[in-house]
Amino acid sequence: MSTNSVFEVRTEEAPTLPAPVSTSGVIGWMRANLFSSIGNTVLTVIGVLIAYSLIAPLIQFALIDAVWTGDNREACLPQDGGHSGACWAYVEAYFPQFIYGRYPTEEIWRVNIVYFLFAALLVPLAMPSMPFKRTNALLFLVAFPIVAYFLLTGLVIGGTVILPIVETAVWGGLLVTLVIAVTGIVASLPLGIALALGRRSKMPVIKLVSIIFIEFWRGVPLITVLFMSSVMLPLFLPEGVTFDKLLRVLIGVTLFSAAYMAEVVRGGLQAIPKGQYEGAMALGLRFWPMMYLIILPQALKLVIPGIVNTFIGLFKDTTLVLIVGMFDLLGQIQSSFTDPTWSTPSQGHTGYLFAAIVFFVFCFGMSRYSIFMEKKLHTGHKR
């Protein structure tokens, strides 16, 4: 194909192209998204097969073969030697224990009030459109923990019993999971902020101490921290001083999550443009007023998704306390396996499935919220 001319002159009509493949409508969508090529079609078929092989047995177990009512193991035993489904009757019978642990039945209203207060304060706090954020946050972070503490543990003033003392040893189930996760986050917030500021400090000793603290706790697994708080902490205290077991775990969890919190907050501090610091200093603000009035309000708003993600991690990690002999939701479920009344081949699977559903609902919900906030905050600060 060599020609002397640099121009190309078309001498015949261009062939008519076929109409473009429809990409609208169900068939068009399927063509574009499922069967656009041979390779894609193969992927689609394999994908559907995998999904079917995973979902079908789960539905069979959890819904079709499931036993919904019954008083004891007889109801859930496999009929005529076949496969047995989930024994939801057992979950129903143990439901109060999974939610409250062995909290005394006549005092359960106290836990309910705490649950209610928790929800009533958290929901408006989480919704960006609700007013009175500062009051709400103060109520949630300061007043609520105090009220919840007395409601849950009991209150005795000068010998008169206002609320009977309830030992933490009888707490369990979702109550312990939430107490550990929420206390861990709320208590680690101030510590985390302090550490984050310390790590960015210009004073070498404070910076070094903060870095060592943060990296130490981030470098070790939570389970060793829990072992430490359960077997080593008692040795650190003088003779005759003992900490409640739950409190020891809380101390370990708080220190642990403070290190992670510090890194989240540091990310927020770094995202604040330098101009904000300079502006504040130009106004004559000292360090703490500058932080309190200008930097932290902006930085903390930015790191809400990060805090929520840390909380999700901590919420899942609370299951580890069962290894040191406490009864969180998973621990409580496991300990119910020893009850011969409900002992069936499907009991374990049912219990674990229930735990998985509860954790999934909580964590998935929180992660959706985190993404929602992230999108909402995806304004400003980006240059």
Add this chain to the structure above:
Amino acid sequence: MAVMEQDSAQAPARASLVNDPKVRGLFYQVLLIGTLIFFGYFIVSNTIANLERQNIASGWGFLDISAGFGTSQALVDYTESSSYGRAIFVGFLNTLFVAVVGIFFATIIGFIVGIARLSNNWVVRQISYWYVELVRNVPLLLQIFFWYFAVLRAVPDKRDKWSFGFENFHLNITGLYGPKPVWEPGSAFIGYALIIAIAATFFIAKWAKKRQDATGQQFPIFRTALGLIICLPVITYLMTGMPMYLEHPNFVEEGPILRRGFELGVGARLIPEFLALTAALAIYTAAFIAEIVRAGIQAVNHGQTEAAHALGLRNSPTLRLVIIPQAMRVIIPPLTSQYLNLTKNSSLAVAIAYPDLVSMGGTVLNQTGQAIEIIAIWMAVYLSLSLITSAFMNWYNQRMALVER
């Protein structure tokens, strides 16, 4: 701070000193050091008093005492008469083993799922999305229990097996069995050959790069390397008279029922605790890696894909040669922390009887009662692993970082 202000009110002469940021900084730092020293003294003195009062032994002498308990997996020689120190070392190696294998599989699954999240096939996209969401939002401990107890019941029992890979590999409730290479005298040469091949590959790669920089000619380095690393040891193996053979696991089908099944100690074996823990760790961490990979790929400007397509590259080379290398810069830092998380999470082994560092250490702690020493060992090991991994990743990150002109 209140103390400071009071001071300044009472002694105006020193006001300038108090307001001096250097002096204030010094004061706070001294205060912090003082508090830490006091706190440290408080803890140490209490601990010493408690240990003395309760007559608990301390010190590192226990490491030499015979342990007296066995283990289901040891990568080095270990018997019941080995020392406590040896037992902890065995646990440490087991932790490394599960972490390395877990990281390997987590990376592969994570990259596949991360890329699948961006597939233009709807089914693939949905499956990978729900995989990530389901796995990330359920506690790891629960998943470990699932893999151990649910899957344990699904595989054949001890007297039965599933075989695959031309009858070379077998699976049952006691683990995954395969052939074990047994080295005879003279097999060291095979090792030497391998080292030589790797060294040669290294130099050829350097030379090839130099040549490509100078002349633009490519050299099929990958094929050459593969050929060298496989052929050289194989040739040595044949020349030295085949000083290695494969020991196959021995499946006994007759005799007393207890003796049926795989014979202990013949062939290579991975215990079910290891398999369950690796599966759980890899699948859990892969979900996080997938999100990192997705974010990394999305961080690469779409123009890069379009430009690659315009150059005539197909989808797969575009991904491999253009997108992934650029995405790696974004991916590596968070990937590091996922690797570290996996290593730390391997300590959950204690729940399903995999003899890792925490599990073995815990047993020693129980036998000796020396909580402080054992916990110090745990912390030191995990901290050093953390530091080494992040040092390595920093070095790698620097190499991968964009060289700006």
Add this chain to the structure above:
Amino acid sequence: MTNKFLPLVLGAALGATATAASATTLEDIKGKGFIQCGVSQGLPGFSNPDAQGNWTGLDVDLCRAMASAVFGDAEAVKFTPLSAKERFTALQSGEVDVLSRNTTWTMSRDTQLGLNFAGVNYYDGQGFMVRKDLGVTSALELSGASVCTNTGTTTELNVADYFRANNMPYEIVAFEKADEVVAAYDAGRCDVYTTDASGLYAQRLKLTNPGDHMVLPEIISKEPLGPVVRQGDDEWFNIAKWTLNAMINAEELGVTSANVDEMKGSDNPSIKRLLGVDGAFGEGIGLSNDWAYNIIKNVGNYEESFNANVGPDTPLGISRGVNALWSDGGFLYAAPVR
């Protein structure tokens, strides 16, 4: 004194139960009004919580007996479930006042951990459980077996000793919690489940088909289980020791919770001394003289406790065996109240 002051302030701020050490454990306990008793996390027959959170079992009864001796009230006791790992630390640190958690009395525990064993409330020994279809009749046929057990207990060491001594290869699979050992054994991970024989009977209840399993006749170790207290407080040590002795003596003398009131009028001088009608033996251990009466009235004698919790009529179905009185050919031999 600052050493003690700081944690007290911290503790008050954090809501810790920071009790300053009084002179004696007994004074502490009388001050707070209950005994803090360390138990297992759930071992049927010995210490197990039911769905309502009430603890029952042989070990639990001992704590209730001590509460009866001190307060005359079997309910003046609170239970702390402890794992094998944390039990000694919990006692050493004062978190619990007495540890009644199927704990084996060994020399190293008695001498190196700052503890005192107050006696033996159950003579146990380590045994083996296997599936019946294995066709094994003796532990000596277990060569090559895989063995499931708990970590951090003497059983792990005993089984190692036993298999080594008999030159049998084996594989150990050691779990942190008893529930997981049972689940793994039930799933078929191991051929053998080993723990204290009493534990085997208790855990067998949790298996899918308890009838498919049998306990082998060999007992490979001595496991004297008993209550433990801190070293260095002889008064409290005596109370623990004599609570146990009182229960055994009561059985020997035929005093039960049903007939203890009429036995008060008995002519037998031993019964009179035990029930505090004669002499002032309770004062000798810092208690009232009707201490043993309260124990028997509220909790019962050893036989009653044994039969209610682990005896032949319970799901565990353990016969008295070596735990019978010395007069019936067993090991139980309590020092007399005299």
